[in-house]
Amino acid sequence: MFSHRWSVRYTPPDGSRLYLEPICADTHNGNLGAELQQIIWQILDEIIKTNSLPDSEKGEGIEKISQLFDKFKIRFRLAYEIGLITSKKFSQAQREMEEIGRMIGGWSRWSASQPTR
Numbered sequence: 001m002f003s004h005r006w007s008v009r010y011t012p013p014d015g016s017r018l019y020l021e022p023i024c025a026d027t028h029n030g031n032l033g034a035e036l037q038q039i040i041w042q043i044l045d046e047i048i049k050t051n052s053l054p055d056s057e058k059g060e061g062i063e064k065i066s067q068l069f070d071k072f073k074i075r076f077r078l079a080y081e082i083g084l085i086t087s088k089k090f091s092q093a094q095r096e097m098e099e100i101g102r103m104i105g106g107w108s109r110w111s112a113s114q115p116t117r
Contacts (some may be wrong), residue, residue, distance in 0.1 A: 032079050040070045059111040066104050073097055
């Protein structure tokens with residue numbers, strides 16, 4: 001059922017780690033897998049862009065990262081519900097996504113505590 005696997009790993013300069021390894025099927029709904037992959041690349045691009053900004057300007061980027069991640073979670077759940085992802089893989093990915101969500105939440109709280117210019 002699953003014909004390819006992809007993973008994304010990124011370690012920001014602060015040493016924290018973003019890591020996802022969703023399993024997507026090349027089936028009649030391969031577009032959903034491609035969309036999930038595209039969203040992950042958007043998240044990574046936004047992390048890189050946001051990390052290059054001064055601390056006082058990172059809030060907007062972190063908010064966009066959060067929104068993209070929410071979008072990813074919804075589509076990933078849809079892939080599970082239509083049978084493109086097994087329960088075991090969904091459960092494993094869900095634990096990783098919870099950790100990533102906590103990291104994004106921490107970044108957001110940190111950003112809110114930064115003085116703005």
